[in-house]
Amino acid sequence: xxxxxxxxxxxDPDEVWRSAEIxxxxxxxxxSLQLKLEDETLYEYPVDLQGNELPFLRNPDILVGQNDLxxxxxxxxxxxxxxxxxRFLESNHIYTYCGIVLVAINPYEQLPIYEQDxxxxxxxxxxxxMDPHIFAVAEEAYKQMARDEKNQSIIVSGExxxxxxxxxxxxxxxxxxxxxxxxxxxxxxxxxxxxxxxEAIGNAKTTRNDNSSRFGKYxxxxxxxxxxxxxxxxxxxxxxxxxxxxxxxxxxNYHIFYQLCASSSLPEFKDLGLTCAEDFFYTSxxxxxxxxxxxxxxxxxxxxxxxxxxGVKESHQMTIFRIIxxxxxxxxxxxxxxRDGEVCNVSSEDEHLSNFCSLLGVEQGQMQxxxxxxxxxxxxxxxxxxxxxxxxxxxxxxxxKHIYAQLFNWIVQHINKALHTTVKQHSFIGVLDxxxxxxxxxxxxxxxxxxxxxxxxxxxxxxxxxxLEQEEYMKEGIPWTLIDFYDNQPCIDLIExxxxxxxxxxxxxxxxxxxxxxxxxxxxDRHAASQHFQKPRMSNTSxxxxxxxxxxxxxxxxxxxxxxxxxxxxxxxxxxxxxYQMVADLFQEEKDAVAAAAMQKGxxxxxxxxxxxxxxxxxxxxxxxxxxQIVKILNLYTPVNEFEERVTVAFIxxxxxxxQERNDPPQLLLDFKHTFPVLFPFNPxxxxxxxxHLPASLNLDFxxxx
Ligand SMILES: Nc1ncnc2c1ncn2[C@@H]1O[C@H](COP(=O)(O)OP(=O)(O)O)[C@@H](O)[C@H]1O
Ligand SMILES: [Mg+2]
Numbered sequence: 001x002x003x004x005x006x007x008x009x010x011x012d013p014d015e016v017w018r019s020a021e022i023x024x025x026x027x028x029x030x031x032s033l034q035l036k037l038e039d040e041t042l043y044e045y046p047v048d049l050q051g052n053e054l055p056f057l058r059n060p061d062i063l064v065g066q067n068d069l070x071x072x073x074x075x076x077x078x079x080x081x082x083x084x085x086x087r088f089l090e091s092n093h094i095y096t097y098c099g100i101v102l103v104a105i106n107p108y109e110q111l112p113i114y115e116q117d118x119x120x121x122x123x124x125x126x127x128x129x130m131d132p133h134i135f136a137v138a139e140e141a142y143k144q145m146a147r148d149e150k151n152q153s154i155i156v157s158g159e160x161x162x163x164x165x166x167x168x169x170x171x172x173x174x175x176x177x178x179x180x181x182x183x184x185x186x187x188x189x190x191x192x193x194x195x196x197x198x199e200a201i202g203n204a205k206t207t208r209n210d211n212s213s214r215f216g217k218y219x220x221x222x223x224x225x226x227x228x229x230x231x232x233x234x235x236x237x238x239x240x241x242x243x244x245x246x247x248x249x250x251x252x253n254y255h256i257f258y259q260l261c262a263s264s265s266l267p268e269f270k271d272l273g274l275t276c277a278e279d280f281f282y283t284s285x286x287x288x289x290x291x292x293x294x295x296x297x298x299x300x301x302x303x304x305x306x307x308x309x310x311g312v313k314e315s316h317q318m319t320i321f322r323i324i325x326x327x328x329x330x331x332x333x334x335x336x337x338x339r340d341g342e343v344c345n346v347s348s349e350d351e352h353l354s355n356f357c358s359l360l361g362v363e364q365g366q367m368q369x370x371x372x373x374x375x376x377x378x379x380x381x382x383x384x385x386x387x388x389x390x391x392x393x394x395x396x397x398x399x400x401k402h403i404y405a406q407l408f409n410w411i412v413q414h415i416n417k418a419l420h421t422t423v424k425q426h427s428f429i430g431v432l433d434x435x436x437x438x439x440x441x442x443x444x445x446x447x448x449x450x451x452x453x454x455x456x457x458x459x460x461x462x463x464x465x466x467x468l469e470q471e472e473y474m475k476e477g478i479p480w481t482l483i484d485f486y487d488n489q490p491c492i493d494l495i496e497x498x499x500x501x502x503x504x505x506x507x508x509x510x511x512x513x514x515x516x517x518x519x520x521x522x523x524x525d526r527h528a529a530s531q532h533f534q535k536p537r538m539s540n541t542s543x544x545x546x547x548x549x550x551x552x553x554x555x556x557x558x559x560x561x562x563x564x565x566x567x568x569x570x571x572x573x574x575x576x577x578x579x580y581q582m583v584a585d586l587f588q589e590e591k592d593a594v595a596a597a598a599m600q601k602g603x604x605x606x607x608x609x610x611x612x613x614x615x616x617x618x619x620x621x622x623x624x625x626x627x628x629q630i631v632k633i634l635n636l637y638t639p640v641n642e643f644e645e646r647v648t649v650a651f652i653x654x655x656x657x658x659x660q661e662r663n664d665p666p667q668l669l670l671d672f673k674h675t676f677p678v679l680f681p682f683n684p685x686x687x688x689x690x691x692x693h694l695p696a697s698l699n700l701d702f703x704x705x706x
Contacts, residue, residue, distance in 0.1 A: 002026040002033070007058035009078035010035065010045055017078035019058060020045075026054075059083075065090070067132050069098040095132035101461070102137045106163040114170060119177045134167050138174035145427050146227050153430035157457045159549065160436040161209035168217075168433035169195055175221050175429060179229040187419070191221060191232045193306040194415050200259060200303040201408055202236070204243055205252040208438060210291050214240035214254070215408075216434035216453065222425040231421030236412050237434065238453070240446045241401040242562065245331065247286035248440065254404075257283050258290075259300035260324050268318070272325035273355040282331035282400065310418040312411075319582045323407050326359040330400050333371070341389035344372050361579035370570040371396060394561065395568055402567045403575070406586040437549045445562040448554055451547050452495050458548045459488050488548045491532040495545075499526060509564050517541050520556040 004025050012018040020043060024034040033045040033055070047054060056076050063072050065086050072079050084105060087093040094105045113133070122135035124143075130136050141152040154171055156164040172195075176188035199211065206212040216237035224230045247253055257277065264274035277289040290296070307317050329352040337344045346353055346368050357364040372392050373384050387395065437454040438447055495501050501523060508519040520541050527533040534544040536553060544553045578584045 002054065008033075008035070008055040009058055009082075010043070010055050017056075017081065019082075020055075067093070067096055069096060069103070093131065095134070097127075097132045100127075100137075100140070102132060102134065104134065104158075104163055104167060106161070114173075116177065119174055122174075123178045134170045135174050138171045139178075141429050142175065142178060142227070145223070145429055149427065151428050151430070153432060155432045155457065155460065157434070157454065157461065158436050159208075160206065160212055160438040162436055164433050164436060165199075165203075165211070165213050168219075168431050171431055172219070172221070175229065179221070179223060179227060187231060187421070188229050190310055190418055191219075191229065193309045194219075194232075194234065194419065196299075196302050196306040197310065197411065197415065198234075198236075200256045200299070201254055201411060202239060204247075204254050205250075205286075205291050206438075207248070207250050207440065210294070211255075213433065213435050214243055216432075218430060218432045220428045220430045222421065222428045224423060225426045227427075230423045230425060232419040233416055234412060234419070236408070238449055239405055239408055241405050242444070242446055244327065244401050244404045245282055245397040247283075248442065249286060250288070251286040252289065252291070253283050253286075255296070255299065256303065256324055257328065258296045259303060260321055261289075261328075262296035263300045269321065269325075272322065272359065273329065273351070274325050280328045280332055282328055310415055312414055312418075316414075316582060319580060320407065320411070322359045322580075323403065323583065323586075326356050327400050327403055329353075329356040329359065330396060330403075333396065335372070335389060335392050335396070337389035343386045344389050344392050346371055360575065360583050362574050362577065362583075366574050367571070370568070370574060373570075374568055375570055395571070398565070398567045399571050402572070403586075410582075410586055437547070439550055439552045443552055443554045444557075445559050447552065448501075448545075448559075451545070451549075451552060452492075454549065455488055455492055455495070455547055459492060490530075491545070491547060494527060494530050494532045501527075501545075505559060505563050509560055514560060516556040516558065516560050519560065523556075 002022055002025070004022060006022045008020055008022065009017045010020050018037060020035040020037050022033060023036045023042075026033050026047075030047065032047055035043040035045050037043055045055060056078050057074050059072050059074050059079055059082075064083055066072060066083060067087070069075060069080055069083060072083060084096055084103065087096055088105050088107075092111070094107050094111065096103045118133075119135055122130060122133060122139050125136070125139060127136050127140045137154060141154055144150060145152045154168075156168050156171075158164050169192075172191060176192055180188050198215075198217065199213075202215040202217075203211050203213050218235045218237070220233045221229055222231045222233070243251075243253055252258065257280075260269070260272070261274055261277040261280070261283065263269060264272060264276075277283040283289060304317065307320075308314075312320075332352040333346055333356070334350055334352070335344050335346055348364070348368055353368060354364060357367050372387055374387055374391075374395070376383055376385050434453055434457065435450050437451055439451075440447065493500060497503070504522050504526065505519060508514040508522065511518075517540065520543055523533070523543050524535045528535065532546045534546070534551075536542050536544055541557060542553050542555045544551055572587050576584055576587045
């Protein structure tokens, strides 16, 4: 039974949700609801008990505009969106809490809320006493670290372009200000200077964000006993290597390439053989090489300045730029195919070949040979085989990606060295800024990894909101009932469990004649029945994953190669013999091992290199595939503390099951499809439960009243 005048939200193709009022009592069995929209038009809303359920209820006006979403009586998608909209449009507030989670709207314009005096205003205050703000969250972390003697982490998540990196930077600025050491070391300035460098080498223009981070980053800021910053350490994850050799329409490669091209006329760079970015294959595939409002030459100066501030020597900086330039030349090599592309060669006259070799200090004849040939090792003998045109191009691209990734790691290591301190660290605050959920016209292995990471983060978010609310209930001794909890474990299982998407991918990489298409077929065979998996009707090569955030169609083409991530040992050996120490160092095995060990103790190496053809791949080899690494890395991330040990996913499932078995299933969340974790509001601000109009049709009697 839904009473006259009850206000509801109905879906709308243009406005997403529209408000309406019920103008005739509704009782069970009625085929429709009689509604009046806000513009007075009448609307009949069909209700059939199988499919179309009753619409979402609107919150009482008095609650709307709350700075904490958990204060709302009804917490579903339209309620959340409406509340955020009212706050943003009517009061220009971009921040709103949802418990201890801060929800931020990207204003896409500079608001006057980040000045130094705002930092001081938030410093030392309680979260509840001030308007929601990223500084309030940072202050809370800082305070709790000091008060409870506990390390803290701030996790920033959201879709690509949502404002994660900007938020992470503001949080770091807050710590640099309130934790300023006042000593000579200037460590805060160095922590902040790491940003322009990481953005130059790890950010790029995508169709969603002109400055999109193409890697994940976790920075730990270390404090001493007096809670002054003494150092920092950064870990990076899953650099999108494919961008080095390929950019989709309207996208760019990493900023550093364009910055260097824009500065190529500087006298110190005349040996690099660079011209403008349009002239290079690796920087021009996306079309326009410039970004509105960005001056690449200007940014280059900032990058250089930051390198200097972080103590990267001039000579090392020069080597970095030589390597960047060499990668561009590698991409412009002309590979000539003969006999239908079965045999190829690169001319010794090719100026890009000679530039590549001289910039990296390697032997040109050797490079020329091994770009087009490979060594095959069988148990009986070793022989040299010509590669086909497509193999040469693939191997060349793999080499470019590998060189870039090694350089990226080298730079991260150096930044860490500059931020390292010998002083004993008392505590730390971590800031995690990963790349956000994304879906493009064409989605490949990279999007798959990114979205998988976000799926894991969302799971964290769910258990966190759930966990804290529950802690609150327990503290207050309030009997409680969980109403609904979107559990994305089934989707995570689809991806990472045994015989899941990644496992089958690893398997297919081991099969001698494995192909992307065969793999896709295995996915169809195995997962057709999964709730989170679909086969597109019109394709035999792509597959769809129903993520928490969206349905994404992935093209299987290229997955195997990207997962194997093969670079040919012969080419690497030439680089190892470079006459430039830094170049040679980049490719030393030990270095890799050390770098990897620094990233995760006891785990296998991060950098993947298999010189052997796939048919010889030993068991050990396949365990190093990219997919396998991702599972490890992401699982490392899932912090398990005491509480989470007690409240397991199984426990949550159990509650869900119990609720489902009830004859009167809870209906506060009317729609299961909208996957916002909904909890019964534990403390609906000043309003008592009795004053909230709860229609009897919702069967909420079983809920414990607060
Ligand atoms: N708080 C903010 N105020 C003003 N502009 C912002 C803010 N957050 C983000 N932006 C704008 O949005 C763009 C994308 O933000 P970014 O943090 O790079 O997104 P993400 O890291 O989530 O992909 C930024 O370059 C900036 O122009
Ligand atoms: Mg970002």
